[in-house]
Amino acid sequence: MRNLDRSLLPPGSRVLCAVSGGADSMCLLWLLWSQREELDVSVTAAHFEHGIRGEEALEDARFVEDFCRQRGIPFVLGRGDVPGRAKELGLGLEDCARQLRYAFLAETARKLDCDRIATAHNADDQAETLLLRLARGTGTAGLRGIPRQRGNIVRPLLDWTRQEILEYLSAERIPHVEDSSNADERYARNRIRRQVMPVLLGLNPGFSRAALRTARLLERDEDCLEQMAADFVRKHAGEESLSCSELLALHPAVSSRVLRRLCPRALSCEQSEELLRFAGGSGPGWLDLPGLRLRRDGGRLWFHPETPAPVPDRELKPGGSLAIPERGLVLRSAYKEAGEEIYDLFKTNCFKSDSICGKITVTGRRPGDRMHPAGRGCGKSLKALFQEAGWTQAQRESCLVLRDEAGILAVLGLCADERTRPAPGGRVLEIRIEIEEDSCE
Secondary structure: OOOOOOOOOOOOOOEEEEEOOOOOHHHHHHHHHHHHHHHHOOOEEEEOOOOOOOHHHHHHHHHHHHHHHHHOOOOEEEEHHHHHHHHOOOOHHHHHHHHHHHHHHHHHHHHHHOOEOOOOOOOOHHHHHHHHHHHHHHOOHOOOOOOEEOOOEOOOOOOOOOHHHHHHHHHHHHOOOOOOOHHHOOOHHHHHHHHHHHHHHHHHOOHHHHHHHHHHHHHHHHHHHEEEEHHHHHOOOOOOOEEEHHOOOOOOOHHHHHHHHHHOOOOOOHHHHHHHHOOOOOOOOEEOOOOOEEEEOOOOOEOOOOOOOOOOEEEEEEOOOOHHHHOOOOEEEEEEEEOOOOOOOOEEEEEEHHHOOOOEEEEEEOOOEOHHHHHHHEEEHHHHHHHHHHOOHHHHHOOOOOOOOOOEEEEEEOOOEHOOOOOOOOEEEEEEEEEOOOOOO
16 A cells, blocks of 8 residues: 655644545545654644535534544544635635635644644545646646645645545545535536546546646646746846847747736736737737737837726635736635745735734725835835836736735735734735636636
């Protein structure tokens, strides 16, 4: 039988294991618990009852609790009202359940001083995720699939197939429960699992492992391409323009990422391609995209917007999502533990949770706006920060500002305020910036 990926569990780790009671999580829990001395880790089981499946879900919770009590495994139970919260936030049940579950795990890990949260995603889950994203339309970023580690969340079973998990449970005589909702083919993942995966496994019994290898290769490629785009922007982007010839000399995989970093609004795949065709034209010209006007003149691409659609003040509720249709974006927030990773202000912002004052709103810029940029040691007006960063007028007019009741938290894509700067190991509110429509990312 194959071993756990121990690189994710350094000696001395305090591991919070997410346990639903299903085969995957029971396999992970027993592997961790039975090998805890060999691995030199401590283990606590955590189960979250979503308030969706009534008595069946309560029975699952009792099953996990009884299993842990009989074997002396520390156990924590959490509960949530996913249907009610989903209605309040305007989310689907699956998305809301995931957000509440991870918020519970992050909070429990903080209280118990656990430095790892282990979940039981496996190679078949990875294959299903790639198929789902491929069906909906995505690029290399989406096809990276489920990460092996993100912050303090680790997935030690990602190399295991579902068949290997079932064989292990049988050999060790470890019981598990079956979630009846896994048979409900109204959910897209279940249709993939029950209708598509059997066909692909029939063609190639090693399909799940092949998909896992593909995800790893694409993750490596995506990281390289994003770094190349970031380096180009830093070296070649001027205050208000960009050389068309330098842009077009890049491979399209890099140039499209450059444009998505520079444009003041989100670009779809089709819009990025249209913009590249425009940059390759001759003579002066204009290109109008929703909320964005670009000018080609003197061999350079100039970023000039139409009068951008104003962004009305909107509240972002921690743990929820917020659409910004005027900019083609969605902001998704979740509580988590701060890691050592560096956050990309174009995609992810993290704020120390206990320093946030009152409600969070998303607005445009306002006259007289000032903040204390993290790491700068002084206050600055947004106007001065825009000038220092070389932001075009289009970017300034289209910027999104996160505020709480004490002031500015961040200007998305520019900087965050020192007041809520996270520290490693502390609890943070993570806000991810995503394009609202399918794109090449």
